[in-house]
Amino acid sequence: MRKNEKPLIKLENVSVSFPVKNDFPFQKKRYVRAVTDVSMEIYPGETFGLVGESGCGKSTLANTTLGIQKVDSGKIFFEDQELTAMDKKQLKAARRSMQMIFQDPFSSLNPRFSVYEIISEPLRIVGGYTREQMRELVGNMLQEVGLSAGDMDRFPSDFSGGQKQRIGIARALILKPKYLVCDEPVSALDVSVHAQILNLLMDLQDKYHITYLFISHNLAVVKRICSRVLVMYFGKVMEYGDVDKIFANPVHPYTQALMSAIFDTDIDHKHERVRLKGEVPSPINPPIGCRFCGRCPQELDRCKEGDPPLLEIEEDHYVACFRHGIVEAETDG
Amino acid sequence: MKTIQGQDQEFATKILSVLKKIGITCLRILEGIWSFIKKLWKHKQGRVGLIIVALLVFCAVFAPIIAPYNPYDVTQRAEKGLSPSWDHLLGTSITTGQDIFSMLIYGARSSLSIGLITGLVIAVLGSLLGIAAGYIGGWVDTIIMRIVDILLVIPTLPLVIVMTNVLGTSYAVIVLVFAAFGWTGLARVIRSQVMLIKNANYVKAAELIGASKWYIMWRHILPAVSNLLIMSTALTSAGIMVAEAGLSFLGLGNPEAVSWGKMLADAQSSGAMLFGHWWSILAPGIGIFLAVFSFMRIGLAMEEILNPRMRKGSSMVKVFKHLNNKYLEEVFASMDDGSKLKGEYATCSINETPEGREMLACGEYAPSEEVAVTANGEESKRKEDDESA
Structure with a gap:
């Protein structure tokens, strides 16, 4: 059903790498491959989940969609415009409709600014608003995120973590963006305010028709609020597609391991915990073949030889694993 | 005609808006x-510090009104080497016969102005280069920091002496030379602070909207380092005032100006101590002391306000209060009673407070004496027991 719609953001074979400082002079220049050959589509109005463990390139990928991170190869489209082909001025204009919410609400607000100054900063940078207009907009936005307009002249230190995150959301939404990157927006908050912030985000999405890129390592949250999800491991796409399909039928062993780590409140329900062995390999010398090699509980000989391609196994459900065909063959036979 | 008028109006509004911006920043x-x-x-x-600085500034600004004579005016000179009297509160100088009290007041002008102007130049240079190095990074950072490394190992005062010999001894030269070698430490401190702030998410948020580098430096980074700047300006100003007095004392100051260092030099060279004219040495000495003392007070107070770890009443005061209120009373009471006193109590009570633990770790407080007392007490008690047995 999504196929007929035009994607808001489209990534085509995007790769990003960072140079590593040399240990010795005259050494061959080495690179950390943060994102390798990622293609994805984010449709307008949806919440797109980005899941993976720390350091797997989630934030780098999010930065590339915002056009802050330069890519080595590949193309990024935002509403049919190619971000990767834009000059600085065009990028600046395109970024007006993109915003970001940060993980840590404590470092994302300047402690020297009042709430009014923080939220009106985007307006001031863009320019063309009078002080009265800005005060009115900021006041409305504060009410929108569940604070009162009277909080305008207070400082961030007067607020709790959840309230600070609300201020961060207000700053992100003041320019009415179409696309919002939420970089683990609740993981730094108390568990008791998780639901409040998530509900606020969902309400705002309904109201303003914003598209979210939701980065998280909490699968329970992803299952609740996302419509599509991309599971990343070590800079590569492992599994990608509709949330319900992936959660109902996780095919990739890495996704299965992540699923089994979801904390279950149902004590009687005992599920098998898939435990991964080993460590994340060095990003400078990734293993040959599938990136998950060496940690995969269902490894095959083939996995060490080549990269598994990303295949569509059902509508809007893509998997990059050699095992998939074999599993099907086994069940058939 | 109309179009020209329109252009004029546009131009005028532009200038007005720029003026408004400048006014707002000045107000800020x-x-x-x-x-x-x-x-x-x-x-x-x-x-x-503030009171003394205010006093000195008042003296410097209103020197012609306060001072009974003008030391720059040759006609207002009196007999040489007069002792203090009602006419000349601190006597007159041995070499020229200028009124020392007036010189003291006029001297505040040169000392304060050199200290403050050099301090400000250093603050501007240090903050600009520090922010540039920290925020822009890359080769800018490398070049600036290598210059800092080179300048830091050059001893300043001998070099300043050589430079004043070559370039002359006007105020401008002294200010420039001190500033050229004084900005390095400040630039380093500011650079490290800027590198912290640069990675904060609020800077990233502003960059995302398309804020320019200037905007971020001016609105986010400069305010964050401003307190640090004020503090270091006060401290460097104090240092520069001492250095300037030293230069003048060596005869390398501005020969035309009246300054405290030059007063000291004249008194020394004319043998004031030999004639017993101690006031002609003490007066400029007190002037230098007050200026440096007040600036140091302000700088140190600022450091304490900024650095919560150094806030007053942290370690020493609290531990002593604790000891006074609880521990010592009990110690004395128990000593009077002659009853037992647990040896652990000393270490126990001081270990309970984090400040106490810090002090124990630093070795500032050694409970050995108290423990010795208790040990003795227990020993004597035991002896008594033995005797009774």
């Missing part, structure tokens, strides 16, 4: 200074 700076003074006033040491 004044506001910052005022809030800074208020903070200092609450701090005991800062208040002392």
